[in-house]
Amino acid sequence: MAKAFEKFMDSSPKGAKKKEAIRQEKRKAKAASRAEGEAFRKKKWEKKHGIATAAPAPPSRSKKFDKTALSPEKEVRQSSKSFPDSSKQKATAPVITVAADPLAPMPLNKFLAHAGICGRREAAELIKAGQVTVNGDTIFEPGYKVLGNEDVKWKGKKIFLQKNLVYILLNKPKDYITTAKDPEGRKTVLDLVKDAAKQRVYPVGRLDRNTTGVLLLTNDGALAQKLTHPSFQVKKIYEVKLDKPVAKKDFEALLEGFQLEDGFIKADSAAYADAKDKSVIGIEIHSGRNRIVRRMFEHLGYDVRGLDRVLFAGLTKKNIDRGTWRFLNEKEIRNLKFMNGSGFVKDKNHA
Template sequence: MSLIRLNKFISNAGLCARREADQRIKSGDVTVNGAVVQQLGIKVPIDAVVTYKGIPLRPEKLKYILLNKPRGYVTTLQDPEGRKTVLHLISKPYCAQRIYPVGRLDYDTTGLLLLTNDGDLACKLSHPASKVKKLYHVVLNRAIQIEDLHAVQQGLLLEDGLVKVDQVSIVEADPTQISIAIHMGKNRIIRRIFSHLGYVVHQLDRVGYAHLTKQHIPRGKWIFLQDKEVFKLKNLV
């Protein structure tokens, strides 16, 4: 009989990541075949009846979607202001499988966004220690000064600590357009970098995420990741 760790069973059902699943198991809210289970690390049959607070959990087929986000969408599952979320761009059958965004892009920021129901991978990719590199194309309100470009290259001390980028350069000899690669996941980090130096970001587009690009994904459209692409992502974390 095929067995699976209980926390992985819960994660595969789209409820939460494995680490959080352990907390829910310890709380006594998880049952397996009618019996409360609070022991961590146990394995259960793949066809076991598992519930959380009385609600049956069913392992889902894991989905990995890469979206080219347009402006005007938020990357939360719901928005108290009533704005459209990125899930409005995904076909309903896949939304029903509880996919959710990995990390965030601002309302006015465009570009690559990964969505999945793989809670384990999402948690690892979103962790501050993650080394996943993100590449952005930035359009500024004015030409960047060479000393400011060097300051970004060397690292800036912002209100929440030192910010180091992986690479920064001017695009096609136009000093208002900047290419910047960074693996840090701090909130609004790209906009804050340039704001610190007195610039306003007019356009911000994430053009690369790890090894993934939006080259063949029109704005507002999405694709399923191939198995080999998912394998590469998992090997990064």
């Protein structure tokens, strides 16, 4: 009897399934429109710079989708394609591969950052100092646009875009310089990770020679730029060993703040690390100013005997022996890139 009524039954998706199918089709239509517009702008840019050989065709309006055209089978296929099962993906590979469009123009300082030379701000200084040439011409403008297929040289050496991004977490020991190369021949942190990856990495921020603890090294210039820029307020926690117990008035001064030669400073929080030994203090701060923790305690009349960074941007040295390293996992990389987790100061006024 049911078969006799099949021709009168509406087999199209209904309710939530229909709404989801409509949303998927809208996304598909918008993505197609964006792709067409990007292709048009790219061809137009190539023609302007003498690369394109044919006149660009203007982008056409994407056809409006038909809400009733989706069958249940199509809906199922689209849903499985648009929402992959992320639980099946495991963070096992330490190297992140990025697809770089060689013909997408980018500022020269960004090119240097993606080439693994340094962060964007440092790259801008290198360019202004006349250390970078493009096709034989010295460029002094950090925002000068390049495609990636030019002959770009830094200090006479040709550089290339990095396609494999590496993230290394090091538990820095004493007596190592946080720099790529030391003119005095002292040991650097790169000596500790020289066998970690084929890609050239560099430290994010600096730790003093006698400061130990968490240090991130990477060739991801864009991320390094974020983590070292003051506006992102990256959280850092240090354990400080002093020459004498900290007096109550000085402890309160850390939290209330005071004036140094380069401006006002205060701790985000502070506590005694050992209830029986008040000469050991835990201090949380987000400032990236040079030697700021040492200078704060020296200002209050204390001699810093030991300084250990136990947290940086949510990363800790747990299970990493002093002088050893490990690769970041996928979740840690994602938290850094999107500023998630407890490694960043939450500020209503900060976008």
